[in-house]
Amino acid sequence: MDKLPTRNKLLHHFYEHWRPQLGTETIPIDEAEGRICAKSYQSGNQIPLVRSSAFDGIAVKSASFSDGMPDTSVWIKDQDFCRADTGDDFPDEFDTVIRIEAVTFLPESGVKLDLSKEPVPGEGVRTSGSFMSKNDELVKEGDILTPLSLTSLLAGGYTTVEVKARPRVVFLPTGSELIKPGTPLTRGKNIETNGSLIKMIMSKWGADVTCLPICYDNHDSLRNAIFTALDSADILIVNGGSSKGNEDFTVHLLEKESSFFTHGVRCVPGRPAVFSLIQDKPVINLPGPPAAALAVLSWGIKDLYYHAMGSDAPHSYQEVILTETVSGAGPFDLYQRLFLYKKDGQIYGKPFSMKDSNAEVNQYCNGYTILHSDQSYLAGSPILADRLFSSVR
Amino acid sequence: MDKLPTRNKLLHHFYEHWRPQLGTETIPIDEAEGRICAKSYQSGNQIPLVRSSAFDGIAVKSASFSDGMPDTSVWIKDQDFCRADTGDDFPDEFDTVIRIEAVTFLPESGVKLDLSKEPVPGEGVRTSGSFMSKNDELVKEGDILTPLSLTSLLAGGYTTVEVKARPRVVFLPTGSELIKPGTPLTRGKNIETNGSLIKMIMSKWGADVTCLPICYDNHDSLRNAIFTALDSADILIVNGGSSKGNEDFTVHLLEKESSFFTHGVRCVPGRPAVFSLIQDKPVINLPGPPAAALAVLSWGIKDLYYHAMGSDAPHSYQEVILTETVSGAGPFDLYQRLFLYKKDGQIYGKPFSMKDSNAEVNQYCNGYTILHSDQSYLAGSPILADRLFSSVR
Missing domain, CATH: 2.170.190.11 (Molybdopterin biosynthesis moea protein, domain 3.)
Structure with a gap:
């Protein structure tokens, strides 16, 4: 278990084997918020023109x-x-x-x-050019385009911008126990919610995510579904079957079919995640439990999604005061979900514990931190958190 | 000048006169990210059903x-x-x-x-219900729905959710000097970029923003444009003409036509902003300079947009270390744009100064703070910043 790679090592190793092959596209500036700029732009305008x-x-x-x-x-x-x-x-x-x-x-x-x-x-x-000079650098290759930098492009005389093409993401949920949202829950069944979670979170990164129908636990169906999905995916996320269960076909199938394969990471939840390459495309096997899916999405798939476009993943890191003492998970790093809130001008991070219900965690969680293995973090001490959502309570 | 209301007083006063009349609507859960929940929901499912x-x-x-x-x-x-x-x-x-x-x-x-x-x-x-118990509270009225809380609704048996209707926002740019993006810049002309700025920023709040064609400086055209816009707007933003210029018709027109009117705020840039009510709808006159428009958008229109839905505006407040000494603007509060970045595990905020070009500010700015009048903030001291965008440099 403690031979498992850390998150950084896993991604580093993966990137040594993966050469993303995405091109660029030219799109209207009004639609380019959050996209990755493909080249540098200089102002074509002098503003004001005279004075x-x-x-x-x-x-x-x-x-x-x-x-x-x-x-x-x-x-x-x-x-x-x-x-x-x-x-x-x-x-x-x-x-x-x-x-x-x-x-x-x-x-x-x-x-x-x-x-x-x-x-x-x-x-x-x-004076002439006091607002913007001709040839002022507006944006450069690799910049994540923001509403402000895009207005600079407009002022500089542009109406379109060349951006990195986005990887097409396909999500394939697997598991005979899964049922679609809205289906009455019966014994032994589980409502598939990770597709919506991934689609909603990745959409905030500007990603184009297609969720496929549930694939039941059958080796041939799963194999077919994966290869069909790869026809239209640049990144394929297969959810479920990542562990050691009797019907965990996904791991074995990916191990067999991939040119690169790594199973497991030294971080919980999400330990049994698989990162593999088939047809030079990342195929990620995401563990089924929603907390594990969120964790691997935050540290892994996000990084990989932006890496496909030649960019580092954007984060909203911030220092917050921990409200309760927490510890890492033995030899594993721990993805710790947090409720970030402001009180008397200070930002706090409340860690959720096993005592909190999933509904409560999902209602309040708006950030996370990763606790390093074998370390304790005392209540009142500052930690570096990443904000997932802006939300008010 | 120092009789002008502070931002808080202005908004408080405005809210005393404004009774938003928006209803609710029921939408698919997959489309509800960022929307304001209109009622409380409890889980209809016990998960797992047995154990x-x-x-x-x-x-x-x-x-x-x-x-x-x-x-x-x-x-x-x-x-x-x-x-x-x-x-x-x-x-x-x-x-x-x-x-x-x-x-x-x-x-x-x-x-x-x-x-x-x-x-x-x-x-x-x-045990039965250990993931989610029947009747667990999933979300409550006024919550901003996140990908996580929405998956709780799916797990709890829902596929749609009742949310507050969003105010329809209409943006009306005014000024004979304005030209559309993409038009060659000639002497005395200025490219209209605030519409795109507002549409891109407000879209991140989930807002539905319509940008109207440029209205030239003519009293009757402006009056017509405003009243036509109010037919389909819940919030109208009129850009330009807020100051004391010869052709600043907007201020006078709003003063005459509104049931509530306030001109000016004790914060720069954006001092001459007008907040008024016509037909019980907010009509905001936003100053033309882009830095002023961004400031009033951040502290004013954002608050008002969420207030229309009975919610506080979400922010991504965080404590950052100021990299340079800055001062407030005499009797005015100062909306200070910042470049937030992480270095060696610490988050810093670099304030932009008059020396930085607009292009540079727009390329790097991803947050702001509001400096209080007559106070100095020393380099190295912590300040509370609000993150505007997640971006990497």
Whole structure:
């Protein structure tokens, strides 16, 4: 058991054997949130193109002030001054902007200025390119595109962006005891919920996940289902049959059919996970218990999904204060589900225990940490957690 | 200026005047991630229904061990023992499960057990309801539904869930200087990017956002556009014209047409934001500069969007170490954009400064904090940040 690889070693070893072969695609910027950028982009625009007013006011000629305060009551609009509001361009003969708060427009013509000193030439003017310069780097290859970086692309003159193609993910639930959600529960049966869990979580990463019908425990059906799925999958997740049960066909089948195969990881729950390669595509055998599926999804499949696109997986790591003392699981690392919450300006992480019902865990869990084997973590000490969801209680 | 309300006071005051009138809707569970639950749900299922094996093994009769170790070499399958893998139900005559690791199946019949002591009755058996009990609370009214809590609903026997209806959000960009993304930039023009920013950010909250065509600065066009938009909006965001410019019609129009109106907030950027009510619907006038739009979106529109559904807005608050000394903005609070990153197990927040280009800010910004007026925050000190996006650099 303690010969099992750690999570990092397992993934590292897997990546030595796997060469993802995904291409790129060019998509509208409005649809690119969360996608991985395939190349660097520089701004094609200079913003503002010439220069613009820094605030709401009037544009004036600074030369008018070269001999001290002029008689502005005789000023003529659009000749001695013009309106120039925040971001406005204005005619070239003006070079300085005075805030509207210092200006009173006189009834006939002219203005009254309430200034403590003459304006400095160029005051109140944003120079050409002050918002964005032509050739400013906007994004680079491997960046995860965010709403903010995508608006930079729009401002820089782009409407589409080249991104890494997403791996097509297929989920195959296996097990004769499984029934579809909505089916009345009878003795010995179990409602298949991991497909929905995986689809909902992976969709948040922008993944395109197809859930196949339940495959019952039969060697030939399972073999057929796996090879059919591989026709349309870049990553195949087979759920169930990963352990040592009588009908755990999946492990043996993957061991036989794969060019690379590793069974087990030094982390619980999820210890019996299989990471294999068939037709150079990752085929993961995810353990059936939902807590194990969540764990392997968090540390393993997420990493692998982003690795397929040449990126590190994004995380929302944060330091939180542990509310109860917890320990690792003997020789195993422990995927510890947490309820992260804010109280009096401090963020806490409440670890769930065996005493908490699954319903309670599922209702409150919004993060996790991984406790290292043979270590204790005292209540009140800081730990590094990863947030799974933003949720309020 | 320092008479302006704080963010909290402004929202509190607004909520005193606004009674959101949204109903509920019943939707498939697979589509409910991020939605607000409209009522409490209890499990309709007892899981396992009877009881099940806690691990891969064989189910036995504990009575067989009442006089010490029996001769198991003569045991007959399905009479003295049966296979029972993790989660399996098994016939009622068996009451105890022995791990497969302790079992050797003999060639003819019978088994050899490698046990240090006789099994205790009920050992290795998960009791009825040990995964989920009938009537366990699964979710309650106001919960933000997560992939985990939704799988509890599936396990509890549900396939649909009643959620709060989402406010329909309409975004109306205004300003004669605006041009659509993809249009060549000419002098005095500005590419409209706030619509995309708002649509992409609000979509992450599950919002349904419609962006209208650009409305040019003309009082009647603007008035028409606002009232037409209100026919299909529950929340209307009008962008631009919030300040004191010559063509800032929006403020005056909203002041005239609204039953409730407040102009300005003690936080920059975004100081001139308007929060108003027309036809009992929130009409927000968002300042045009993208940094101001992001700020008001983060502290204001997000709160209001969730308030419409009777929920507090979810945040990903976390304590981070500030990498540079920053100060609040005189009498104003300051919405400070941050680059959050992990280094050596610690999370840092790098504040952007005026020296950083907009492109750089947009490329790296993935969080923010709000600095309180007249306070300084020293490099190295902890501050509470809110994460906007999970992104890797």
